[in-house]
Amino acid sequence: MTQNITSAPLIGRDHELDRLLGVLERARSGEARAVLVAGDAGVGKTRVLDEVAARAARDGMTVLTGHCVDLGDVGLPYLPFTEVLGVVAGDVRFAEVLAAHPVVDRMLGGGTDAARDSRLQLFEGMAGLLADLADVAPLLLVLEDLHWADQSSRDLLRFLLSRGVLQRPAGGVAVVASYRADDLHRRHPLRPLLAELVRLPSVERLELRPLADSEVARLVRALEVRPLPETTVRRIVERAEGNAFYAEELLAATDTEAGGVPSGLADVLLIRFEQLSDTAQQVLRTAAVAGRRVEHDLLREAVGLPEEELESALREALGRQLLVPGDGDTYAFRHALAREAVYADLLPGERARLHGAFAGLLAARPRRAETAAERAHHYRESHDLAEALTASLEAADHAGRVGAPAEELRHLETALDLWPSVDPAARPSGEHGDRVALTLRASSAAAHAGAAHRAVALTRSALAGVDQEENSELAARVRYTLAGNLITVDNLSAAYAHSNEALALIPAEPPTPTWVWAAATHVLAARQVGENDTALKMARRALKVAEQLAITDARADLLISLAVLEGAGRRSPENRARLREARELARSSGNAPVELRALFSLAMGHFEAGELEESLPWLTEGLDRARRAGLLSSAYPLEMRYLRLVLLYTLGRWDECVRAATADAQVLPASGAYTSGPAWYVAVARGDLAAAEGSRVLLEGPFDWMGTLVAGIVRTDAAALAGDPEAAVERMRSTVAALTDEAGTHPDVTVRLAALALSAVADRAAELRLGGDEGGARHWADIATELVESARDSAVRGGDRSPQGPEGMAWLARAEAEWLRATSGPDAEAWGRAVAAFDYGDLYELARCRLRFAEALLTAERREEAAVEAAAVRETAVRLGARPLLERVDALIRRGRLADRASAADRTSPLTAREQDVLRLLAQGRSNRQIGEELFISGKTASVHVSNILAKLGAASRGEAVAVAYREGLITPEPSASG
Template sequence: MHTRTVSPVFVGRASERAFLRKVLSQAAAGEPQAVLIGGEAGVGKSRLVDEFLAEARAAGAVTAEGACVEVGAEGLPFAPVSTVLRALNRQLGEELAEAAAGFGGELGRLLPELGAPTPAARAGRDEDERARLFELTARLLEALGTERTLVLVIEDLHWSDRSTRGLLDYLFRSLHHCRVVLLVTYRSDDIHRRHPLRPFLAELDRQRTVRRVELGRFTREEVRGQLAGIRDAAPSDRELDQVYRRSDGNAFFVEELATANDCGGPGSLSDSVRDLLLVRVEALPETAQRVVRTLAEGGSKVEHALLGAVTKLGEDDLIEALRAAVGASILRADGDDTYRFRHALVREAVDDDLLPGERSRLSRRFAEALEAEPELVRADERPARLASYWYHARDAAQALPAILSAAATARCRHAYAEQLHLLERALEVWDEAPAAVRTSLPLAADVESYPLCDCDDEELSFLDLLAEMTVTARRAGEPERGLAVVNRAMRHMEEREHPLRAAWFWTQKSRLVRNLAKGNGWPELGTAQKLLEGFAPSPVHAHVMTEAAGWRTVFDPRPEGVAVADRAVELSRQVGDEESELNALISRGGLLAEGGHGEEGVEVLREAARRAEESELVSVFKRCYVNLESMLEGIGRSEEAVEVAQHALPLAYRYGLRDTESWLHGNLADSLFSLGRWAECEAAILESRRTAQTPVSFAIAAKRLALLAVARGDLVAAEAELGRMTEHFNTFDVSAPQYAHPVATARIGFAAQQGRILDARRSLVETLAVGLAPGFGRYTWPMLDAAAVTESEARGVPAAAPGQASAISRIRECAASLPRSYQVWDAYALMVEAELRRAEGSACPADWAAAAAAFEGLPRPRERARISLRLAETLLAEGERERAAELLAEAHAEAERLGAGPLLAEAERLAQRGRLPLTPDEDAGQPDSFGLTRRERDVLALVAAGRTNRQIAEELFISPKTASVHVSNILAKLEVSGRGQAAALAHRLGLVGT
């Protein structure tokens, strides 16, 4: 029996086809394209894609297709991506292997043909590894899409797992300068309010690089063309009216109605959609119906051999039944010897028609067949499918170990969301499984530093499961779920003696509450440390103390923290945990540097970085080099920090650590800013933003751009970046000084330049109100300097006078608590104090000379230019005009080179007030309008502003008597009788600014 239901003539979709041709053309020109095609079930998405792929192949493109597989609640991890890579491997062979050279072990998680996955001990054990896998996948596609156009299609995204969606999102954002088209389809009518695809699509809509196409239903004339194609003859008006009315233009329903009319004549169908879809199934021979029902419960696609094992039909009978179903256009045979329904709607109708007992029995048969002959399905799909079959068979004894095995496989592929979903299913069936099964499970095998049980205690096995769920939730980016699991574990341990496990869970809780901005995590770490008192060293001890040392580095770098880090190093070495040891060493180096032992701290970090690089401990690489770079910059060794960044960036790229690249570029930007290389600094920040992968990285990039804009005086750009920074910072805890203090520096500088002195003061007060311990010279001195400059520039401003004394006192008090361990910190301390004295009106040349001497030899051109400007100002007030002019010219030239707008304007104002040349050939006495000299024009401006002779003298560094003479001369030259008339005339003639 053969029924043609698909029209050989492609009907309609003219605008969509034109759009896809344009997409292909743009990709061929080297601009990667991302397209989402949505539409209700049966509207014709797959047919449009098939036609497009045919055109792409005719144009010389390499095409590959994959489809999301419906297994469990959220699909098989990375299944469509693996299918696409496998198709590319078949077509490109050695070329793909060459493109993956150097990281095939990591990509082996998606395409086993490339090699065994990299062992966790070498690759690292945290969630950064998933980002690394994504980056290496993007790099592989970019390499393959350099010389040819690739068209990669992934269908049925509504069945996708979260890991697949995460990878697609990464590819959409990260592919650059390659000839790649990523085309994805999904069923829009399936996307209900809580469907996991809905937020994903909403996020993609914000990306300008991703375009969505929604397919509508056919018009009446298009349905006519479709029926004519199916029948090789034009339909009658009566039949067209009936089919169009009942199908409502849905292409698949048109096909079904056309076939049904052939079978039984017009009007023979039920109005039920399910009955409509089952008409041709029920017309099959009984054996073929049995095969179709079995296939419906087996998943989106089923292998020929597995189908035979489950149905227990002879080969000839099975082929005959399949031939009937394929001929009736119910099933389709794929090239990899698998079968699937030609349309998912038919499968859903068939599956819905099964009785509940039928479903569970069929699931059991699939599971038993797969247990008996594991080779019936691909090895990378077997664990997930077996877990799904046993789960739906409702056999807890078999389902629990199968689910945990699938969870371990998902972890190996960095599919953490799917791993968590499977572990939740394990928790769901836990109580139903026999005790003998629960106590023999290999749990917690991949949970860092967790104390493993000997598997003879059911209670401990349950805690092991909760431990695995805790870490998996954190890796999956679901800290709320992780915190709920931790709290459940703690309730379970009440009145039970499990101190090591309790300490481990408290440490996990510390990390989770920090991630959720529900605290800084120290109380939880303190509880964990107390629980370990009196016990012999163990991996848990090393883990807890390493976490405690890391916490002190970020939140409380007082000298006593070094002892905590030393203990963490010692414990890590005792238990043979090199990763914990290196992390503890990194914390130790940071604490040493904050405590004034910078040289020793740098050497500790250099050694840790060397070991991490030598052993390719990718999980530690980021902390080593990012912290070393930051430490060198913080203690004033900016050139060395640049060298570290230049060494580490190629390694981060080689390892595929994209977000680490963002951190390295960001710290490099800090050093370039200090060195006065602002154009390079901006380029580094933009690269940091381009490679950022987390809200933290995006926020810090925006903060750096805001600081640069404030330094340049670009308040429009500063405001925009501060807005972006705030948006991203709202997603995590920013109380740590390394975040909070630079943010405050940017906000204080921005508010001060806008004249919002009270807002600037409020930013400082709120930041200091956190009650942080003394320390953090790297981040706190620049913040205090920005606050001091604000008060210095606000002197004499009436609105700023109330509260200024209190603000100055607050800055001095904080400065007194900070260390001055390095030349750069001591120089900042002297500069801050000089600015505060300027705010009080008591600064003298000696104050600024001391600051200038402290900055001598430090590569800080912006600070040195400001000090030269301030020193020139005080010298001018004391009548040392020649030296003042020299310093002012130097400051002006440096400000001009940097592009430091506010500093440049201040230098020009001082030159104008003091009648000092900014260049050697500048003539300060050049006559001006109405015969007024430049100095007289300066005096006139102050007269127009309502200043008295004494105020004019103070402002222009002259005596009151000289000011009086200038005013008399001005009145005579303007031929006016008083100061009021002079001011009015000056404004009317434009002799002074507004």
């Protein structure tokens, strides 16, 4: 007689159990940890988790368990978490805690039809609930079978582990989640999430490997009360191959008298199943159709047996341990493999009939929305396609309400697949009755879920299905929607063509909202392909119509376009005032995407004006608005994330930049990978040139404009730092070629890429010149001239186009100085101009230019000044952890014997060379604005330098600072005009 399997001793898992119990101990002491338990099907994950949960419960911990289930291509949003919440809701001890977090009631189907913009609130509410439960008692959260988890559950788990319960100081939470390692094919959606999670310091991975043969033998003997022949044990051990469940099933199906074993596991499972009575087999077949877990009442109605017969059959299945009792009057297959074997053995007609029975039973129950996904699955498997279509649309509505855009998209795509197979008379009516409108909705869900290319494909499908003769307005709407989606994936010429077609379908008179939005989209597309005159004229015309029709959000959108197109663009005060007006108009109209565009443009305006600190608050506001609107994966919030990291990188807050990039990567869609670019910039600057190869991932797959730009910067700079001018020039050229638009206009980043490549080119030219190879030096000088011409054209933009802002002009100054170094040698004045240009706030590039400035000063025998510059560079390199820069400046200090001179300069003055320049002008009575104009820096930067001078000299005012400087000999009085 085989003993109860769940009561059998846990064999061969001492090490794994010790690790998990250690996690529980840390949770009880207030530390939050998570473990991802991996293993093949049947290796013993559930048995180990059951043991851990039992010990946690004995030690006074609250244990909550959620299961993921396999329903084919149907996603049940947040399924394991709804199971956990159901347990919490049924426990009177937690009533007060649950009431404090009403937002999580959405997962249980409660509350109002909340918009998808509260998804973050739902996530934060779940994290808060778990933390508060942990305050009542240490908490163990067990999640089983993550390989079947829906995307929303994966997203919520990512949030909880990266930003939720594991990051709270109170701790007291242990999360243990299991998944089948053998189910994770290369494209399985769980794989990238696991890769992200295991990098978190509070998350570890635990793999359950197959048991050793000796351990399987011990297990077999422990399970069987009667003595077993050695040959039987040996044959089971051989067939089980270390899999505990296989061994258990082989043992349970073995005729110990004959000593035989089945040849395959499927046979094993079915032989075990066939040992049951006919009634019990009927019950198990019905339960297999329901899924791994089924409610008692639902199973009774589906199987159609009297209660007594059902109970007898269930008792038999439980006794054979094919089923196990679950929470809330439910039953579950003890292992998914058993359920799969029984399900596969059903006859096709039997399978369809049972699916139809479950669909009908679920439809008759209250709370239809919560069962829509299951009903859609059962109707589809029962071949009732009309009902499957209706249920799929209900499931899409429900997924949208609970903030699960990926599941909404899946259900909408299922509905679209079913559409042609359903008789027109049986299709839904009303808002669900138009296939083109449904396709556009699916496109919107795809965009919201971060699947930009899928959004394009769906909108193209809508275009193919629309009849422009019958409904020209809908045809225009599809076309300008497609144009907007194409801009997102950088297919700019096609976007321009489709926006042009949209305008052609809608007459400008009489004016209509559709024409206004078609025009607004055409403005964006025209600007992207370099048709700025067309864009400007259309924007002005459409703005007048929008004002006439009182379309507030369209007015806002067009004001943003005009602020970008007119005058000095976003960096001018006048256009920034326009952007603020647009932000208010968009906010008042409730159009979050347009409001986000305005906020991004305001941040960019300050950045382009060199006002870095002033840019950050706009980004903070924009990302907060995107969170509240559920639009963090859309285009402008992704741009905001990138710009925020660029600012942190530029301001020298490198560790903060890397931390923010790591946090962002955990929640971003694949289309947002480029936003981590500044963290790659940091890695290269700190000497990790292998980061350049890592950035190649941005060049894989469909063309991505921003990804190409970021990879180009990383790879060009890495090649230059490695002393490889050939690679640096090739990468610069290939990046510029890829980013050049249809009109042949080079991207603004050309000036930066050219300057980076020029540094390596100048190094090679100087090396060859020093070695007497004049021919080789001329070759690289010619390449330098070609590169500097590209930089000039990009920075000044030629013709009547306005020059770039402070950043672009700083890179041009560096390119010019590098060009002189390549063609004639170091030029101190040119490098002085580059230093002044980068003084707007780019700490690292300022230091790199100051290093070149020090080299040029040393060449010019201006050793005291060179020492001051070198000391300042060294200080910055140490603070940033920029190892290559530190090595180069240390080499310069040794080679030029500048250490003593730098120390003497330090003793002479506490001020930097730049502060000395500012002090000299301060003594002449200049204002901050006048100081900025003379030193080619902003008035804001001059003000910062003045504040630093006052602090270093201990002065309370500008006049007192000048007096102290005269007294200390930091400056000397200049003679008056009279002598």
